[in-house]
Amino acid sequence: MGDKSSEAGQLMLITPERVFYAGLLGRPRQRCLGAFLVYVAIKGGLQLAAEGAAEGYSELAVVPPNLRHSIASDYRSVICILIEPETVCDGAFELLAKRLSSTQRQFFVERLRAAYEQLRHQPCTGDIVSAAFDIMCFGEALPPRILDARVVQAIAQIGRFSGDPVTAASCAAVAGLSASRFLHLFKQQTGISFRSFRAWKRARHLLHFANQDHNLAHLAQEIGYPDSTHFSHSIRHFYGLKPRAIFSGSRNLAIYRSGLVGAGNSAWTQEAG
Structure with a gap:
């Protein structure tokens, strides 16, 4: 990833089942994404306000799918991991969230920051499956859900x-x-x-x-x-943002895509603005 966008530190890796985003957080109103979310501060900490929970401040925050919340950062940028809920078995998110919120929290903060640096400086060759993505981020693959x-x-x-x-x-x-x-x-x-x-x-x-x-x-x-x-x-x-605000804040974002729905052997493609 030697392009100017990734050198600037803003990148997004998209697979059919996972997303790794590192870039501007913006100033959205409440958001409500359909994926399991893990936020990590690149620097400083994060302020999370979620429905039904007290506000919290930490370097790492976990949000389950379809929960309205707002997130603010001490720094302009943030790392955010999206995991599609239908791709992991029941209970897997809850177990992961407990680990991320336990005494191992700092270990995961450093691991996700290291994954970010890896994606910034090492070129992506070939496809990446969800298990490899999970190991890069969390040290182990999340158990997949078997669907009809x-x-x-x-x-x-x-x-x-x-x-x-x-x-x-x-x-x-x-x-x-x-x-x-x-x-x-x-x-x-x-x-x-x-x-x-x-x-x-x-x-x-x-x-x-x-x-x-x-x-x-x-x-x-x-x-x-x-x-x-x-x-x-x-x-x-x-x-929590208008489409134009998303595009405006993503001009220097390097986007890397792996895989297609229903196809597991496609090569990486890059779309850098």
């Missing part, structure tokens, strides 16, 4: 972001199930409703374009939003 093949197929459909909009009815038809039976199966397997899952994946897909100049109306349509209003509302709900 019909749900896996639906998730792959949602992740293509091309062609006709993906609906519960279309996924149910492919799975050979009624719409009601499919929706029940999907929530039972993933722990979240089909609509909420699809909304988060659309918003997550925006990350691939964060450092590029785009016509927002065209980008909204490409990602699968019906119009710019829905696009802006959804992005602000998840990230």
Whole structure:
């Protein structure tokens, strides 16, 4: 990663199941991401305010999926790890959160900062699977969740972001199930409703374009939003920032992508603004 963006210290590694972000935090209102989050301060500490919990200050903060929260940093930038909840078995997040919040906290702070330096200075060659990502960040692979093949197929459909909009009815038809039976199966397997899952994946897909100049109306349509209003509302709900603010703060961000939904052998691609 020898480009100017990574030399400046701002980078994002995106895989279908994980994201490693190191860059500007911005000044968002409350955010509510659909992934398990681990924040680490690059310097100084972090102030976390989450619904239902007292405010806390630390170098490391853990937030479960779909919890409204705000995060502030003593420094302009932050490290943030996103882990998709449907990719790990039940209870894995809770166990990891206990370890990250225990007497081992400082060990994980230093490990994640070291992972950041590794990604800054060592080129990425080949693909990276979730187990390798987890070992780099946490020292061990998180146990994967085994999903019904019909749900896996639906998730792959949602992740293509091309062609006709993906609906519960279309996924149910492919799975050979009624719409009601499919929706029940999907929530039972993933722990979240089909609509909420699809909304988060659309918003997550925006990350691939964060450092590029785009016509927002065209980008909204490409990602699968019906119009710019829905696009802006959804992005602000998840990230606490307007789309334009995300693009403005990501101009010097180096983006590295590994893998595609349903394809495990693709090479790394880089998109640096």
